[in-house]
Amino acid sequence: QKEVEQNSGPLSVPEGAIASLNCTYSDRVSQSFFWYRQYSGKSPELIMSIYSNGDKEDGRFTAQLNKASQYVSLLIRDSQPSDSATYLCAGSRNFNKFYFGSGTKLNVKP
Amino acid sequence: DGGITQSPKYLFRKEGQNVTLSCEQNLNHDAMYWYRQDPGQGLRLIYYSQIVNDFQKGDIAEGYSVSREKKESFPLTVTSAQKNPTAFYLCASSSPGANYGYTFGSGTRLTVV
Numbered sequence: 001q002k003e004v005e006q007n008s009g010p011l012s013v014p015e016g017a018i019a020s021l022n023c024t025y026s027d028r029v030s031q032s033f034f035w036y037r038q039y040s041g042k043s044p045e046l047i048m049s050i051y052s053n054g055d056k057e058d059g060r061f062t063a064q065l066n067k068a069s070q071y072v073s074l075l076i077r078d079s080q081p082s083d084s085a086t087y088l089c090a091g092s093r094n095f096n097k098f099y100f101g102s103g104t105k106l107n108v109k110p
Numbered sequence: 111d112g113g114i115t116q117s118p119k120y121l122f123r124k125e126g127q128n129v130t131l132s133c134e135q136n137l138n139h140d141a142m143y144w145y146r147q148d149p150g151q152g153l154r155l156i157y158y159s160q161i162v163n164d165f166q167k168g169d170i171a172e173g174y175s176v177s178r179e180k181k182e183s184f185p186l187t188v189t190s191a192q193k194n195p196t197a198f199y200l201c202a203s204s205s206p207g208a209n210y211g212y213t214f215g216s217g218t219r220l221t222v223v
Binding site for chain 2: 006008032034036042043044045046049088090097098099100101102103
């Protein structure tokens with residue numbers, strides 16, 4: 001089992017809808033979790049980080065962490081075409097080494 | 111402005127040639143990393159360094175080498191032993207013990223010609 005796994009998608013949602021992105025992780029990744037957005041041909045940029053069980057909100061983005069079920073999710077409210085990108089989930093084994101999922105491609109249709 | 115600078119943006123390598131990718135950061139981060147990304151795939155760790163003059167192999171270190179002589183710099187050499195080097199290479203840095211995630215450079219796209 002990979003340390004972090006994601007559905008590759010693509011996930012298609014209409015503009016204004018809620019996009020839900022999910023990620024599961026193994027026992028070897030347990031401390032901190034991050035969501036990155038990557039536009040085609042560009043480097044990843046950090047959107048959200050989450051360390052504790054529950055929800056964390058930042059603007060249109062909400063990260064959810066469930067350590068008992070070992071999953072992390074990212075909700076994007078009021079999705080915009082500019083949100084169309086690949087979203088990478090990452091988890092850390094320790095604070096200095098992160099593992100990335102393969103990414104979920106999101107298409108937001110106008 | 112603080113950040114990570116990777117150069118060149120595009121690099122072409124001939125068969126049997128070694129090439130070096132540059133990565134410089136002015137964020138005063140202790141840890142630096144090199145990842146490889148292939149089309150439609152996630153990031154795979156090549157090498158990482160937590161302090162100067164020390165580095166560790168990641169999951170796909172074969173055919174690559176690094177050095178960490180200065181805190182700011184972490185160059186990656188793609189050697190002729192790497193048989194499939196065409197990929198997007200990303201350098202990142204982080205502050206140890208801080209849950210801030212990585213800061214990434216803009217990447218180098220390496221193509222074998």
